[in-house]
Amino acid sequence: xxxxxxxxxxxxxxxxxxxxxxxxxxxxxxxxxxxxxxxxxxxxxxxxxxxxxxxxxxxxxxxxxxxxxxxxxxxxxxxxxxxxxxxxxxxxxxxxxxxxxxxxxxxxxxxxxxxxxxxxxxxxxxxxxxxxxxxxxxxxxxxxxxxxxxxxxxxxxxxxxxxxxxxxxxxxxxxxxxxxxxxxxxxxxxxxxxxxxxxxxxxxxxxxxxxxxxxxxxxxxxxxxxxxxxxxxxxxxxxxxxxxxxxxxxxxxxxxxxxxxxxxxxxxxxxxxxxxxxxxxxx
Amino acid sequence: xxxxxxxxxxxxxxxxxxxxxxxxxxxxxxxxxxxxxxxxxxxxxxxxxxxxxxxxxxxxxxxxxxxxxxxxxxxxxxxxxxxxxxxxxxxxxxxxxxxxxxxxxxxxxxxxxxxxxxxxxxxxxxxxxxxxxxxxxxxxxxxxxxxxxxxxxxxxxxxxxxxxxxxxxxxxxxxxxxxxxxxxxxxxxxxxxxxxxxxxxxxxxxxxxxxxxxxxxxxxxxxxxxxxxxxxxxxxxxxxxxxxxxxxxxxxxxxxxxxxxxxxxxxxxxxx
Numbered sequence: 001x002x003x004x005x006x007x008x009x010x011x012x013x014x015x016x017x018x019x020x021x022x023x024x025x026x027x028x029x030x031x032x033x034x035x036x037x038x039x040x041x042x043x044x045x046x047x048x049x050x051x052x053x054x055x056x057x058x059x060x061x062x063x064x065x066x067x068x069x070x071x072x073x074x075x076x077x078x079x080x081x082x083x084x085x086x087x088x089x090x091x092x093x094x095x096x097x098x099x100x101x102x103x104x105x106x107x108x109x110x111x112x113x114x115x116x117x118x119x120x121x122x123x124x125x126x127x128x129x130x131x132x133x134x135x136x137x138x139x140x141x142x143x144x145x146x147x148x149x150x151x152x153x154x155x156x157x158x159x160x161x162x163x164x165x166x167x168x169x170x171x172x173x174x175x176x177x178x179x180x181x182x183x184x185x186x187x188x189x190x191x192x193x194x195x196x197x198x199x200x201x202x203x204x205x206x207x208x209x210x211x212x213x214x215x216x217x218x219x220x221x222x223x224x225x226x227x228x229x230x231x232x233x234x235x236x237x238x239x240x241x242x243x244x245x246x247x248x249x250x251x252x253x254x255x256x257x258x259x260x261x262x263x264x265x266x267x268x269x270x271x272x273x274x275x276x277x278x279x280x281x282x283x
Numbered sequence: 284x285x286x287x288x289x290x291x292x293x294x295x296x297x298x299x300x301x302x303x304x305x306x307x308x309x310x311x312x313x314x315x316x317x318x319x320x321x322x323x324x325x326x327x328x329x330x331x332x333x334x335x336x337x338x339x340x341x342x343x344x345x346x347x348x349x350x351x352x353x354x355x356x357x358x359x360x361x362x363x364x365x366x367x368x369x370x371x372x373x374x375x376x377x378x379x380x381x382x383x384x385x386x387x388x389x390x391x392x393x394x395x396x397x398x399x400x401x402x403x404x405x406x407x408x409x410x411x412x413x414x415x416x417x418x419x420x421x422x423x424x425x426x427x428x429x430x431x432x433x434x435x436x437x438x439x440x441x442x443x444x445x446x447x448x449x450x451x452x453x454x455x456x457x458x459x460x461x462x463x464x465x466x467x468x469x470x471x472x473x474x475x476x477x478x479x480x481x482x483x484x485x486x487x488x489x490x491x492x493x494x495x496x497x498x499x500x501x502x503x504x505x506x507x508x509x510x511x512x513x514x515x516x517x518x519x520x521x522x523x524x525x526x527x528x529x530x531x532x533x534x535x536x537x538x539x540x541x542x543x544x545x546x547x548x549x550x551x552x553x554x555x
Contacts, residue, residue, distance in 0.1 A: 003364060006465070010361035011373070013354040014436060018376045021433040025395025032394060079291065086288045101544055106295050109536040110494040112510050113529040116517055117298035123521070157295065215384020217497055222517065232386045239390055239501065252390055
């Protein structure tokens with residue numbers, strides 16, 4: 001058997017799975033998005049832009065997603081950066097790995113259980129009860145945008161810390177020494193040396209979190225209580241409840257397009273900042 | 284700085300700790316701690332719905348993690364020796380499979396497969412010998428395993444490839460110079476080096492599949508996995524039983540993750 005034949009054989013199962021479970025299904029979604037809804041709940045093949053013209057009907061879902069996803073990403077960044085800095089620059093190398101692993105591990109555990117924990121904390125017998133006790137009465141936290149934001153920050157913080165840590169850890173510590181030897185104050189060293197050099201990490205973290213947030217379903221479903229819903233919740237409703245596959249497909253395609261635009265925009269932005277995009281795998 | 288870091292760690296672990304703590308409460312209410320007891324664990328483990336869901340989840344997780352590890356490793360090894368268009372196509376498919384939101388994978392798989400099955404089922408039943416009930420393709424455990432395998436396979440390719448890239452090429456060259464067949468070189472040189480990465484990939488895949496809610500929600504058909512069971516129970520109200528199940532699920536994931544981490548790290552050191 002030649003080298004090439006062997007390689008083809010090795011790729012065959014992966015290739016078949018990609019074709020049957022990824023390429024064909026995504027193509028069907030694209031085709032359906034131009035179709036019409038059948039009375040029975042399926043899709044009548046057609047070529048119409050009717051479904052796309054109808055997208056504004058789900059505007060609230062898109063609006064919520066496009067507000068809470070950036071706000072959530074930014075909040076996670078603000079909380080994550082000092083921690084990543086601490087881990088990369090201040091912590092003894094002996095403790096570094098274990099502390100980093102402790103940040104990442106929650107991310108790999110069930111997001112369902114972790115969001116459930118917040119139902120518990122934000123619900124009537126959780127934080128509001130504590131507030132009540134110290135004299136602040138009548139605070140409602142669960143089923144508000146704030147609850148969804150808390151869930152988002154809690155769920156995605158680890159994913160933000162990791163890439164920033166990697167870029168700060170790679171940073172040549174001699175640069176910091178050189179900067180202070182030349183008389184720069186610590187905050188100036190930070191602004192002019194550390195921060196610019198950590199931009200690739202910031203960008204990677206923000207992009208990862210933002211992309212995942214755009215497809216989020218569980219956090220708004222559990223903590224938003226039907227009042228704060230994302231595109232993901234609209235999709236579940238369209239596919240599993242009202243069974244409007246044609247319209248649902250159009251919403252799904254719109255979501256993917258918005259995501260692609262965001263990614264492209266991000267890549268451009270990072271390219272312009274003059275730093276190379278560094279690929280960071282999570283583990 | 285140190286205080287800040289402590290606060291973030293508290294933020295990350297307090298909610299989990301509270302769930303674990305309340306799972307040991309003897310009270311009927313999920314959010315009142317009334318004496319230590321493990322009765323809710325007993326309740327959860329003797330609930331037939333929970334056990335059914337757990338069994339489904341475990342079967343799906345083991346099958347898809349195994350398939351993903353095997354197919355993913357095969358693809359990673361093959362992609363080492365391939366350049367040009369095929370390589371680009373596979374690289375972008377791997378990228379797409381990892382980056383695309385779970386909800387889109389779920390939806391696409393659901394409507395894609397239902398459409399294909401609707402075409403295939405009449406065909407199968409006409410071709411099937413009369414007198415026998417023809418098999419009917421439908422959404423269920425098989426489709427769920429396949430859907431999980433696709434994106435887990437992409438994950439395994441990424442992990443294994445990182446190890447293959449870091450591997451000293453001289454080793455495989457030396458092996459073939461000593462007249463080892465490619466199969467033997469793979470068995471005796473490449474495989475022992477990348478094995479920790481494959482195992483880590485398997486454990487991560489298992490955890491992912493076991494914890495996945497959104498893909499299963501669309502693709503599982505009439506099957507109920509543990510996350511689907513938990514989700515529908517939460518919607519009916521918070522109970523101490525869910526705390527117990529949640530704590531067990533977290534425990535299993537933590538165990539798998541720590542093992543995977545250790546494997547990736549010791550493997551990394553040996554290589555240096």
